[in-house]
Amino acid sequence: MNNQPRHIRNAMRNEWKKTGKTPIQLVMMLLVPFLTTMVLFFGLSYMRGLGDHYSGVVYLPTEEEMNLSKEVLKERYPSFSFASGDEEKAQNSIRSGGEDVAIWITDTEIRVYYDSSILTSSLALKESSDIASELSFLLEDRATYDEFISFLPETMVHDLSTEEKKLDTNLNQICSTIGMVLFLSMCTNAMTLSTGSITGEKERQTFDTLVLCPAPLRKILIGKVLVMMFQVFLSGIMGTLGAICGLVFWDRTDLRMIAERVGSDPSWIFILLLLLATVSLLIAAVFSVIASAFPQAKKTSLFSSAGMILISVGAMVPTYVSGPVLKYIPVANWAPVVKAACKHQTELVPVLCALGMTACLFGASMILSAGLWERSHE
Amino acid sequence: MITVSHLKKTFRRNKVEAVKDVSMEIRDGQIFALLGPNGAGKTTTMRMLSTLLLPTSGSICYDDVPLSEDTEAIRRRIAFLTNEIRLDGQFTPDELAEYYGRLYEMTPEKIAENKTKLFDYFGIAEFRNRRYETFSTGMKQKTSIAICLLHDPDTIIFDEPTNGLDILTQNLIEEYMLKLKEEGKCIILSTHILDLARRLSDRVGVIVDGKSVYVGEMAELASSQGVTTMEEAFLKLYKENHEEKAIVGKHKE
Numbered sequence: 053m054n055n056q057p058r059h060i061r062n063a064m065r066n067e068w069k070k071t072g073k074t075p076i077q078l079v080m081m082l083l084v085p086f087l088t089t090m091v092l093f094f095g096l097s098y099m100r101g102l103g104d105h106y107s108g109v110v111y112l113p114t115e116e117e118m119n120l121s122k123e124v125l126k127e128r129y130p131s132f133s134f135a136s137g138d139e140e141k142a143q144n145s146i147r148s149g150g151e152d153v154a155i156w157i158t159d160t161e162i163r164v165y166y167d168s169s170i171l172t173s174s175l176a177l178k179e180s181s182d183i184a185s186e187l188s189f190l191l192e193d194r195a196t197y198d199e200f201i202s203f204l205p206e207t208m209v210h211d212l213s214t215e216e217k218k219l220d221t222n223l224n225q226i227c228s229t230i231g232m233v234l235f236l237s238m239c240t241n242a243m244t245l246s247t248g249s250i251t252g253e254k255e256r257q258t259f260d261t262l263v264l265c266p267a268p269l270r271k272i273l274i275g276k277v278l279v280m281m282f283q284v285f286l287s288g289i290m291g292t293l294g295a296i297c298g299l300v301f302w303d304r305t306d307l308r309m310i311a312e313r314v315g316s317d318p319s320w321i322f323i324l325l326l327l328l329a330t331v332s333l334l335i336a337a338v339f340s341v342i343a344s345a346f347p348q349a350k351k352t353s354l355f356s357s358a359g360m361i362l363i364s365v366g367a368m369v370p371t372y373v374s375g376p377v378l379k380y381i382p383v384a385n386w387a388p389v390v391k392a393a394c395k396h397q398t399e400l401v402p403v404l405c406a407l408g409m410t411a412c413l414f415g416a417s418m419i420l421s422a423g424l425w426e427r428s429h430e
Numbered sequence: 431m432i433t434v435s436h437l438k439k440t441f442r443r444n445k446v447e448a449v450k451d452v453s454m455e456i457r458d459g460q461i462f463a464l465l466g467p468n469g470a471g472k473t474t475t476m477r478m479l480s481t482l483l484l485p486t487s488g489s490i491c492y493d494d495v496p497l498s499e500d501t502e503a504i505r506r507r508i509a510f511l512t513n514e515i516r517l518d519g520q521f522t523p524d525e526l527a528e529y530y531g532r533l534y535e536m537t538p539e540k541i542a543e544n545k546t547k548l549f550d551y552f553g554i555a556e557f558r559n560r561r562y563e564t565f566s567t568g569m570k571q572k573t574s575i576a577i578c579l580l581h582d583p584d585t586i587i588f589d590e591p592t593n594g595l596d597i598l599t600q601n602l603i604e605e606y607m608l609k610l611k612e613e614g615k616c617i618i619l620s621t622h623i624l625d626l627a628r629r630l631s632d633r634v635g636v637i638v639d640g641k642s643v644y645v646g647e648m649a650e651l652a653s654s655q656g657v658t659t660m661e662e663a664f665l666k667l668y669k670e671n672h673e674e675k676a677i678v679g680k681h682k683e
């Protein structure tokens with residue numbers, strides 16, 4: 053009995069040594085999730101910036117009308133340009149993707165063209181209806197327009213959203229993005245590692261030598277899976293750090309808001325590490341079962357996609373389902389617990405429950421994996 | 431001593447009866463050669479003897495202890511070597527010895543002692559810090575033998591160990607087998623090279639179509655069949671026992 057932990061330790065030491073033999077693989081495994089989450093957040097920031105800017109064009113029948121409109125309205129509507137042209141020109145400017153909205157004006161009607169499939173085009177639509185109303189008065193004559201403007205009541209815009217609501221909306225976006233990207237990168241790493249170290253033993257024909265040792269196979273397997281879990285855990289930490297770095301580029305307001313809530317309380321780090329540990333354990337368990345079942349890496353990779361879908365669905369559940377029980381379920385509890393931690397509502401119980409559930413699942417998976425690993429040999 | 435009685439192995443997946451009825455007795459301090467044509471069931475029998483495969487029926491006893499009763503204890507006593515067995519290519523012979531020595535629950539001192547002895551004999555010592563994957567076929571085979579014998583087993587099962595090797599390496603391995611025999615070890619050698627069996631073995635077993643058709647002294651093989659040479663005896667045994675409709679040779683182990 054005394055030798056039992058020694059076999060696990062020996063297998064872990066051997067597996068870790070193997071990782072040391074391929075440092076590039078280890079660096080890539082850590083760098084990829086870091087860069088993926090960071091670049092994704094940076095990309096989102098860029099996309100969001102794009103959403104705030106749009107451009108429109110107003111086509112008027114004559115040069116004279118065009119100059120007048122430009123002189124009076126350019127300052128009030130800086131996103132719009134003014135040109136002389138016909139209806140076809142207006143339509144073409146939208147079809148070619150050059151403009152988000154195009155307005156064509158005649159004496160009898162105002163036509164607004166836009167492309168509903170483009171987000172910025174829909175955003176430009178509201179402003180284009182304002183400019184169209186003003187133009188109709190301006191083209192009558194300047195006096196009518198001045199009267200119209202003085203008659204119009206002043207518009208005051210008030211944002212009724214609270215800081216709490218804004219933070220919640222942004223956290224939803226952050227958590228779902230982190231969740232999906234992080235889980236997928238962790239799963240990819242787990243898939244590569246389990247295929248190499250578990251299925252690989254059979255493919256490299258080194259499995260027979262292991263079976264012939266008096267050390268029980270299940271202990272060698274546990275050693276291998278624990279190292280795999282640790283590597284997946286490290287890649288998860290790197291991915292989370294990447295997400296935090298990305299957040300700095302993305303929206304400093306969000307980061308400041310979160311930092312203000314969390315304050316100097318470091319408990320969120322502990323919660324985050326526990327969450328990553330539960331996720332890593334579960335991922336390692338799922339992929340070790342798949343890798344043990346097949347003797348060829350090709351088949352393992354093929355069936356690992358199913359494992360990836362399983363984990364990803366778990367991560368997506370809180371997006372569509374809400375309920376108090378959800379935060380106790382491993383993987384699904386990622387977003388609600390991270391959100392709670394960012395709002396300084398420390399929730400350790402759900403994390404510990406999920407960790408317990410994961411440990412049980414891990415144990416069951418190890419028994420199943422060992423059985424499958426040995427069975428395919430016989 | 432190993433006693434094998436009415437051993438049978440049917441592969442469930444492809445429903446092939448690879449071994450139909452094999453019985454033999456393998457004594458300590460002797461080299462037992464298992465002969466047979468390709469696909470006769472030699473490797474399957476060897477894999478069952480080495481605990482890698484479970485027999486469908488029949489029994490294997492190591493010193494009257496059935497193999498199924500204490501597989502772990504028997505694994506401590508045996509070594510199995512085929513030219514199909516590989517070691518992790520990223521590791522050096524030193525690292526491999528350390529890893530497998532620990533799996534065999536050997537002390538660091540014992541690992542170092544046995545490793546030095548084996549590495550020196552097989553000429554691995556100067557390559558002990560080079561990766562296994564960079565070795566030539568012969569050097570790989572010598573390293574595999576050294577690692578398999580590290581735990582000083584009582585019973586050594588060699589499945590065609592000299593296949594594909596040059597004459598120098600073949601000679602080195604053959605001499606080591608004789609050395610092990612002198613130490614009182616029980617050696618089982620599976621081969622289809624009759625000359626190798628004649629030079630090394632004391633007793634012989636012939637398998638044809640999954641059945642043991644002769645088990646006895648090597649020196650008596652020819653006379654027992656009423657012929658003058660071992661080759662003639664082997665051919666006679668084969669012709670008398672080979673079933674024309676047998677599916678031997680088609681199975682995949």
